[in-house]
Every structure is written in C-alpha cells, then in structure tokens.
Amino acid sequence: MSVTGLPHEFIPAINFSERVGVAGPDILLMHYTGVPTPEFAIDILTNGEREVSCHYLVHQDGRIVHMVDEDKRAWHAGKASWEGAGDINSRSIGIEICNPGHGEHYHDFPDSQIDAVIALSKDIIARHAILPRHVLAHSDVAPGRKIDPGEKFPWARLADQGVGLWVEPAPIVDGKVLQEGASGDDVVVLQRNLAACGYGIAVTGSYDGETATMVRAFQLHFRPELCDGRADVSTVATLDDVLAAQSA
Numbered sequence: 001m002s003v004t005g006l007p008h009e010f011i012p013a014i015n016f017s018e019r020v021g022v023a024g025p026d027i028l029l030m031h032y033t034g035v036p037t038p039e040f041a042i043d044i045l046t047n048g049e050r051e052v053s054c055h056y057l058v059h060q061d062g063r064i065v066h067m068v069d070e071d072k073r074a075w076h077a078g079k080a081s082w083e084g085a086g087d088i089n090s091r092s093i094g095i096e097i098c099n100p101g102h103g104e105h106y107h108d109f110p111d112s113q114i115d116a117v118i119a120l121s122k123d124i125i126a127r128h129a130i131l132p133r134h135v136l137a138h139s140d141v142a143p144g145r146k147i148d149p150g151e152k153f154p155w156a157r158l159a160d161q162g163v164g165l166w167v168e169p170a171p172i173v174d175g176k177v178l179q180e181g182a183s184g185d186d187v188v189v190l191q192r193n194l195a196a197c198g199y200g201i202a203v204t205g206s207y208d209g210e211t212a213t214m215v216r217a218f219q220l221h222f223r224p225e226l227c228d229g230r231a232d233v234s235t236v237a238t239l240d241d242v243l244a245a246q247s248a
Helices: 038-046 111-128 155-160 185-197 209-222 233-247
Strands: 008-010 016-018 027-032 056-058 064-066 072-074 092-097 135-137
Touching (some): 092 111, 185 209, 209 233
Parallel strands (some): 027 135
C-alpha cells in the first residue's frame, strides 16, 4: 500500500512483522528522527541489527520515503501504551520526520516538510478512519523515554488542516501549581484526567516523578510554551479543554 497521489520513493525496511490483535491501525504516530542527517536516519531504519523501522520518513524538503507497507507492523514505538493498551506498533502507522532533535541543533520544522506531513497524514487518516484524538506524539505513548517530536512541532497547524486534535492552550498566569511532593484530591483529579486523556498513569494521589513525566508529555503536545512537568493553572485548564474536545 502506498501514498495515493503523492510523490515518494520506496526504500524498504526489513524490520517489520504482522499486526497482532487488531483489524487495522487506529493511531497515527509522529516522531522526529533525532539524528544529524537523513542518510543516518535511513541507515538506522533499514539496518537489520537496529531492530527499528517506520512506515514513512519525511525529508525537510518534503520528499516522502515509503519504508513499510501500512498493513504491516513497523517497529517504531517501542515500549509504549495509550488508553490502557500496549503494543502501539500493532495499532499505529509511524511517520519519522527528519529533524536532529533536542539539543544544540533542534530547529523548527520547515514549511515544506510540514506541508508534506499534512498531505501524507490526511491520506492515511482517510484510508483508516483514524480519529483526531489518535494522532499522537511518540512522547504521548512513551512519556519520559521519548520526547519527540517535541515542543517545536506545529500541532495547531496540522489540526487546522484536519490532522489531529488541538485546543488553544490556556494562558500562563500566576496561581496554584501542583508539583512533585504534592498530594491530595487535586492530584487525584489531575491523574484521573491524564488517564482519561489516554496517558498511562496510575491514580495514586501523590505527585511523584511519574506524574511530573506525564504532565511534561502532555505539555510537549498541548501546552508547548512551557514544558516543566508542573501542573500550573494553564496546564490544568488546557487538559480540561482537551478532554472536552476529545468527547465532543
């Protein structure tokens, strides 16, 4: 299966398997490559010893590389979960977007690249009836272990074109902040809401390191202006708005 109506090249990956326990993919998962060059990324994604792969790779100039057919289980998510279910590889189609990643060379995603991601994503979504709430970041399904595609990824622009779910983040203002060491009912509500959103968090009533990690993952996607793992007024309000949008 290929991308209808889009120019691309085919560079086959050898690391893939059959999907398990699903009728087909219901998640579209965004990654950045996190390495200095596209050539290095392609080498990693086609190297049998690396045991990783993806369905598509998008160059900075918008060129799309098809690597694994959509009916197959590419190996891009790793240990991950969403909405209480694991084996995200069986449930998802993975797009790797060329960007060196966090560090000295992390940069904005070029317009040509995002235009291609949008076109590719719309094509995939139409084929598989993927819900907006299931267009996700690698950091959503593997918080802490992964932070890509990161706070520079333009989720709002994608949503404007019908790809994914986005709400305007609540403004950052002074007010109550939940952070590591906090406990009680407010923390319970926060954890329940993160779990309802899809994040794999236990409801303990204690704002521990895991909770901070989940909050940062939420911020990386939905409140990218400040991703510090602290549940400030803006984060809590934005989470409420995301939940409302998911159920609309």
